[in-house]
Amino acid sequence: MEKKSYILLFLSFFLLTSNAQEKSINHIFSKTLEVVNEKDKKGSFKGQILKGKRNGMGVLSQRNGALYIGDFYRNMISGYGMLIAPENSYVDNCDSCTVYIGNWKNGEKSGFGICYANNGNMIYQGLFEKNKPTSQYPSTNIDQQKYFSYFDFGNGEFFLGEMKKGIVNGYGIMIYNNGDLWLSNFKEGKRNGIGLYLLYNGEWETINFEGDNYNIVSSSINYRNIDANRKANIKSSLSEAFGYFAQAASQSVQIASEVQSMKEREKSFINTNSNVNISDNTSISDNNISPPKEPSTSPYSISANQNKNTDSRTYANYDGMLSKMRYGNMEYDDAKRKEYQSKMRALREKWEKRGERFQHSENEDWLGK
Template sequence: MRIILFVFFVACLAQSSLSQNIIEDIFSKSLEVVSDKGRKELYKGQIIKKKRTGMGLLKMKDGALYIGDFSKGEMTGYGMLLVPEGNSVSNCDNCAVYVGNWQDGEKTGSGVCYAKNGDVLYSGKFKDDRPINAYGSTDDSPLRYFSLFENSDGNMFLGEVNDGNFNGFGVIVFNDGDLWFGNFRNGLKQGVGLYLMYDGEWETLNFKDDSYDVISSSANYRDVEHSRSLANKQSFGFIMDNFAAAATATAGAVNSARAIRQSDGNSSGLAASDNSGSSGNSKNGSKQGNKKASNCGSSWSIDSNTYSNYETQLIKMRTYPEKYDNYTADYASIQSKMRQIRTKWEVRGCSITKSQYE
């Protein structure tokens, strides 16, 4: 990823009108590669569990463009809506751009409506997609407006300006189709935003005074999802193994019950069978080999479950090692406990299947 310490010299640039079709002219390159298509919509950005969740760019079927937060496929959070030339943002006359809060695709909470020339039309609260106060009322500074700037490299800034600096929500569109969007303060990027690359890869970055830390990335997310999927498959295998063990134990118990019922019906036959045993080996038969699970008692069942729980914990630790401060020591401690449980029952002739993680 390029280092995006991108500074505009506002004093050297003229404010551009929003009358041009900015959606087609500025964002067409970025939308050549998208993350999701549906119902004549184009989406590029973060997707979690096959839903548009996080931050992204959405071109709607009516030509409008939304840039901002999503949750479970809906515009929810904070973002910017740009409508095509000749249209207005719903319920806001002559509004070309809305910047503010959203809930399930509707304007909800605080927001600002901007005219085509960049002037503030309304600044205040919204509910059910409509302004709460009289439309046209605002207590914003007269130095606040929405505008478009281009630097000498052909990179564009589109967003809120106040007192001669980028202040508020804004988007940088690089000439190769990469995007950065988030908040600005006094001309510098501030807080959490998204760097969205032309090929659809992304990084979530947290800026402070235009220096930044990487919070997450599409590559990291794929690694986490792969590990989670692997852990789920392994857990499913363990569950099926436990079902198989339980079925075996149940079958053993049923067979024992049948033998008891049969012997109750023919006690003399059982006595004769006992008396005909050879060299007394039948008295020690239980010590030869491992006992069946059904004959190992409730203590074995409890320890077996404990062993299985330890195994599950190790899988979680290997999948999300960053969540454990003392990962190495804790992992080794759990392995030691598993080993103690398993060897204890091996001596008693009741085995517990050794885990690959032990």
């Protein structure tokens, strides 16, 4: 995947005191948002779409002109991110605030967050609940050394983000002139932790920076492969389930046929011996009635299938935890990896020894980090 070099970004105060005329948010992101992953009634979205939903990081240009950059969960703004209010407007429930950076839950400000004014000064830092600040607004105990800054490099590239003591510190976004975008936290001028490199064409990579080192955690290509494997496993499971259903249906028809046959033999016997008065204690030899044929046995067992389905769900749960561990959505634990893989292997081998097909995820054979 082509992308810009991951040279660490150092931005000091003198870089950010540009005299360039401030451009609108729509202009800054115009190239990036020429190509988007999806559009709906809420606006245009570009970023991570996993399992058919907005899960991860991305950019949402809203219908009202507001711009959100940050985390999403199940199509909702949830996690941590930045909201830039529409021009000539303010962030909801926050007077004079044009930028909010902080925590979100189901589309509302929730948890710790910071409000910045149009000049970049901090207005409020504190808790939010149900989209509103819970403490005195504006704050009286704000960090005077922290502010929000904007810089136009003059070559079609821009930086927007938090600074402290003249150095990039906090949440920030770098917009490149080719439409690519980088968003992450920064610490003392360096990219810090997991961030998203979002390409112009909609592809992406999540990258983890630790000091001067970095590693690629996951990518859109990687997740497409995972999703394709997941869909293939679902299709295989459905085919197997329909096979069991066909067996059950066949067995039911056979049993119904034998029950009907037994009823007809009983009816024939009653008609043939209609003159026999059973109340007179007349004995009836066992030879007069042929015992009904036992239904033929079938290899299909409903209880066995239920057990297999339970084991399949258990296997899938372990597989899901390994995927999270493998691609950076959960802390890596080598002992847990081995434990999950051992249990997955035991479940699979249990059914394979019985001659049954069972799913086999690549995570079961993953060698870890």
